[in-house]
Amino acid sequence: MQQYELAVLPGDGIGNEVMPEALRVLDVVGAKHGVRFEYRHFDWSCETYKRTGAMMPADGLARLRDHDAILLGAVGWPGVPDHISLWGLLLPIRREFDQYVNLRPVRLLPGVTPPVRDKQPGDIDFWVVRENTEGEYSQLGGRQGEGTPTEMVLQTAAFTRRGTDRIMRYAFELARKLGKPHVTSATKSNGIYHSMPYWDERFAAIAAEYPDVTVDQDHIDILCARFVMSPERFDVVVASNLFGDILSDLGPGVTGTIGVAPSGNINPERECPSTFEPVHGSAPDIAGRGIANPIGQIWSAAMMLDHLGLAEAGADVVGAIERVLADPSAPRTPDLGGRATTADLGGAIADAV
Amino acid sequence: MQQYELAVLPGDGIGNEVMPEALRVLDVVGAKHGVRFEYRHFDWSCETYKRTGAMMPADGLARLRDHDAILLGAVGWPGVPDHISLWGLLLPIRREFDQYVNLRPVRLLPGVTPPVRDKQPGDIDFWVVRENTEGEYSQLGGRQGEGTPTEMVLQTAAFTRRGTDRIMRYAFELARKLGKPHVTSATKSNGIYHSMPYWDERFAAIAAEYPDVTVDQDHIDILCARFVMSPERFDVVVASNLFGDILSDLGPGVTGTIGVAPSGNINPERECPSTFEPVHGSAPDIAGRGIANPIGQIWSAAMMLDHLGLAEAGADVVGAIERVLADPSAPRTPDLGGRATTADLGGAIADAV
Ligand SMILES: CC(C)[C@H](C(=O)O)[C@@H](O)C(=O)O
Ligand SMILES: CC(C)[C@H](C(=O)O)[C@@H](O)C(=O)O
Numbered sequence A, B: 001m002q003q004y005e006l007a008v009l010p011g012d013g014i015g016n017e018v019m020p021e022a023l024r025v026l027d028v029v030g031a032k033h034g035v036r037f038e039y040r041h042f043d044w045s046c047e048t049y050k051r052t053g054a055m056m057p058a059d060g061l062a063r064l065r066d067h068d069a070i071l072l073g074a075v076g077w078p079g080v081p082d083h084i085s086l087w088g089l090l091l092p093i094r095r096e097f098d099q100y101v102n103l104r105p106v107r108l109l110p111g112v113t114p115p116v117r118d119k120q121p122g123d124i125d126f127w128v129v130r131e132n133t134e135g136e137y138s139q140l141g142g143r144q145g146e147g148t149p150t151e152m153v154l155q156t157a158a159f160t161r162r163g164t165d166r167i168m169r170y171a172f173e174l175a176r177k178l179g180k181p182h183v184t185s186a187t188k189s190n191g192i193y194h195s196m197p198y199w200d201e202r203f204a205a206i207a208a209e210y211p212d213v214t215v216d217q218d219h220i221d222i223l224c225a226r227f228v229m230s231p232e233r234f235d236v237v238v239a240s241n242l243f244g245d246i247l248s249d250l251g252p253g254v255t256g257t258i259g260v261a262p263s264g265n266i267n268p269e270r271e272c273p274s275t276f277e278p279v280h281g282s283a284p285d286i287a288g289r290g291i292a293n294p295i296g297q298i299w300s301a302a303m304m305l306d307h308l309g310l311a312e313a314g315a316d317v318v319g320a321i322e323r324v325l326a327d328p329s330a331p332r333t334p335d336l337g338g339r340a341t342t343a344d345l346g347g348a349i350a351d352a353v
Helices: A015-033 A046-052 A060-065 A082-096 A161-178 A195-207 A220-229 A241-255 A295-307 A311-326 A342-352 B015-033 B046-052 B060-065 B082-096 B161-178 B195-207 B220-229 B241-255 B295-307 B311-326 B342-352
Strands: A002-011 A035-041 A069-074 A101-107 A125-131 A141-144 A152-160 A182-187 A214-219 A236-239 A262-266 A274-278 B002-011 B035-041 B069-074 B101-107 B125-131 B141-144 B152-160 B182-187 B214-219 B236-239 B262-266 B274-278
Touching (some): A002 A015, A015 A035, A015 A069, A046 A082, A060 A082, A069 A082, A069 A295, A101 A161, A101 A241, A125 A241, A152 A161, A152 A195, A152 B195, A161 A195, A161 A236, A182 A220, A182 A241, A195 B152, A220 A241, A220 B241, A236 A241, A241 B220, A274 A295, A295 A311, A311 A342, B002 B015, B015 B035, B015 B069, B015 B295, B015 B311, B015 B342, B060 B082, B069 B082, B101 B161, B101 B241, B161 B195, B161 B236, B182 B195, B182 B220, B182 B241, B195 B214, B236 B241, B262 B295, B274 B295, B295 B311, B295 B342, B311 B342
Parallel strands (some): A002 A035, A002 A069, A125 A236, A182 A236, B002 B035, B002 B069, B069 B274, B125 B236, B182 B214
Antiparallel strands (some): A101 A262, A152 B152, B101 B125, B101 B262, B262 B274
């Protein structure tokens, strides 16, 4: 029996409530497909920070490395500044393990009423491919004249040829693989003077390697508007770290799936473990009540199955999620308009698998 | 009779078609309120660039300075890279004249069907206050190793205390003036390491000067999603140059008004002329056919009237736009689902004034 060792980091808040449901579903789908998942639990979180002054131990990254994948819940808690909790745990994992692709589906699901009108499941179904290790998320920069009237802060974004080309190639390969040979590039070369014209230049160069794939490029301002006005036009959208972050929240906002959207932080070469985490955060407002929607975590586990080469198992989990959502008599957590608990909904999905 | 000298720059494409309608409406509303507008026309555009190698003459900015305001159409045309046309005309005007506020309304209008469901005129009515002279739109940076595999581009954003504080104060003052004492700050301090935590720090400091104004802050990713999911929650949103650019296209995208949205590039101290321009671009696809919607340009002229202290005249123009849009028998350009020309719609609004 094939066995996978998974690092499990529930993190903060509802991360601790939704993670067990994902593991439950993994166990069920694993049994069905004859694979076993071994879990190693790590309780690193804002609690750890409050206790020790660091989000994880000094050898934290080394201890994660030796796993087939990482399942992450949510990181962040009131009282710990976001840039400390994120740059102390989430972002170092993405970088140390060279998870240079952040992959997120934007999909209108059955049983979910989106805020936009006149759209049916099937109309909106695309992927955001976000650069995940460089660009605007950067520690380059600093402050001068602190506390004086001439105080000034510089923040430098870095775009390398290697980093830019590889994310674009991933997007083009994905478009081919999906049989939707159409890639849209998010840019802002009319306003951002150095980096975005460079982004466009590399996009044109990589596009030339894929003559069978049609391309578009939109400035991020109008692209965001088009996500709302004509989301059906997209298939694969490739974007820098910041623009991809924005688009991959906006997309699920448009489809009404922000509470259930998954993401993969992927090292496509599999030289390091990849991380799978829901798009939602730790939700301090509902944490501890057992009513968080576990679908984002479960769907993230499905993306992990795909990444591990267990595509059928992944499809089983996504199918189970869709069937449960489409079934009016299935349990629904409060965010979906029902009164079910996290465990009720997780159990229903496990049963549907 | 009070007289104002206006610099008129139609720019490229449909800029040339919508501008005459704005001037026509200004003449009518001026006559009604006993003020006269004198127009000085400047034909600087991508044409100028193709002819002379520059978007405007070397003394262009000096020639604009001596006006009460600038009316701009649209800048940009295929064949001239955006960063050349914009950094050669639009952006230098914003900076030279210290137009540090970019102000844009997000408003659901009668007679316009938005892409979001279940919203009525009145539900969505807020302002985006965008920093307009510094931040992410910056020429700081450059490229190293051009053409080599280690090629790298750096792009530096600059946030000064002066630039940050003054845009935030403007937002708080606006919120007070509107009688909607509630300001939302767009941030990304969880990912962008230096500039955005600084932005938050200044927001907290300025908010403390306005204890009567309630505040929120949202990371730009979730904020974009909330523009779609719950746009009624916003009153005044203050944002950096890039984030404000994104939000002030996304907002009109949500209300279905992207083709008609106006903007002001404002120097609140009136030491320099302010520029008023529609949010839409030069629209090469429909340029030359006389069917562009002139409302964005006319509404921008209304914002100019406000800025010049002619608030009643400004309100007359906005009222006329709303009445014409709400009237099913009024002319409609193709973007609004009708067959009217630019001049038909401009004429109807002039008549309604
Ligand atoms: C044309 C472009 C440089 C400009 C900007 O990004 O500022 C436009 O999008 C706008 O919002 O006025
Ligand atoms: C928490 C934050 C740093 C993170 C990001 O911006 O990358 C999150 O928004 C995400 O998209 O995973």
